[in-house]
Amino acid sequence: MTGYTTHAQLLEAALLRCNVRREEKVVLLSSRIIDPGELGPYEEAVRRVSDHVVSVRYYPMEVTDAHHMNAMLLAAMKQADFVLHYRGGTFPTPFAQLTAHSHGIPEVAASGVRWLDICLNEANQFRLFPSKEIVDETMAAAVRMAAAKELRLTSADGTDLVLRKDGRKGHRQLGLSDEQGIWDNFGFAMVACAPLEDSAHGTVVVQPGDALLQMGATVRDKITLHVEGGRIIKIEGGESASAVSQWLERWDDPESFGVSHIGWGLHPNAVWTGSPRFTPVDGESYRGSILLAFGSNTSDMPAKHSGIGGTRHCSSHLDIPLLNHSFALDGTLVVDEGKIV
Ligand SMILES: [Fe+2]
Structure with a gap:
């Protein structure tokens, strides 16, 4: 209320x-x-x-x-x-x-x-609407994200992706543009960072019900993304995997396959795909979900926790919210199988 x-x-x-x-x-x-x-x-x-x-x-x-x-x-x-x-x-x-x-x-x-x-x-x-509790918790999460160096994403379904972010910012997105040189987006509660562009290595298993936001689609069947040197090198699966491949290829740019940003959602009122109220804001902010994105990541603002400040230039950007994943900062879990620690 x-x-x-x-x-x-x-x-x-x-x-x-x-x-x-x-x-x-x-x-x-x-x-x-x-x-x-x-x-x-x-x-x-x-x-x-x-x-x-x-x-x-x-x-x-x-x-x-x-x-x-x-x-x-x-x-x-x-x-x-x-x-x-x-x-x-x-x-x-x-x-x-x-x-x-x-x-x-x-x-x-x-x-x-x-x-x-x-x-x-x-x-x-x-x-x-962001409560004071949401604002405080998201700000604290951004500070933790900013301090982290190694990130690890895992799931019981086979995801195991390791990334590094040494020196990169911890971006907070919580609907509060309250200091000079800041961009924010109302209704969100999430934190993110741009990992070092060539650092991501491993496998991401995307499950039915997860979302492909810029494609306006919900995942229908399992997609396995193989990542090396910071970029997707192979996409395995069925109908949804083909759709992702086609979408990424249409930009005719290898950077479209590169990791853009990763982080987690914190909003207790956000809903998941399947709800008639689902929006991209929900997908990016759902409490305990992980948001993994591919493509451009250069957006940066002067404010300390606004923007991600990567070096990957390209025209495309694909946000993929994931359920039931675990996420660790320098070996310490912050999300455990979809639940905030
Ligand atoms: Fe994004």
Whole structure:
């Protein structure tokens, strides 16, 4: 229970927790594809917290094919103190959309802007609103992730993947853009890092019911990913394995097969695939799940626990949430067979 009655009240509370102040310049950013009627509560909330609000609606063609900001949009966003970017409440979205992996958001954050994405509908915003407990636990998890050097992912079904992250950041994603030069995404509760690009070695067994988020698909039959030198070198299985192979190959880039990020989810209210309420936010935040991703991992922000800061450049990014896995930092379990330790 959030204690807020209306959608605008919930959004106002989310903005106040991001320390948005009356004198700050706030941009409400959205795509022209989104029905303007949906924006009412967002406009009400930003106007309640700031005297300096502009609403910017971009045409999808203003975002390039790789979902990057064009120069005009980039320059405009850098003028803000705070950007609230409403991405629509459905997934997959039918249009090009800015994400943390787009060129643009890290550049905006680098100029000190605080940026908050929202990609949930109203009901899911109430369900996944971050409690103080969620915020505190996720922050603590990010500190632990930041300190780790060796990561090991295992499962009773045959996963055994070892990775190194020496010196890489511990990214927290919990819906709170409350310090300079930060990007966050509302409703999430997860931590992640970009392992050293050539370090991952071993096998990942993906089970039916796990998700392939950017493909908009749920895994139907077991997929075995063989990883060497940081990249998938062989994909075994049936229908779902073929679909993953085809999706990765279509980018015509060996980096699409490279490990991007890994971490774990902490949100007690997130649901798994099969629930009618499932969203990608749930997949990435489900308490005790592991999120393993392949592709681009360069996104980075100035804030200490925001961004992953890898060196793998490519156009694709595939997030694969996994259930029933164990995850250890330098030999200490943080997730044990799908349960937070
Ligand atoms: Fe990802």
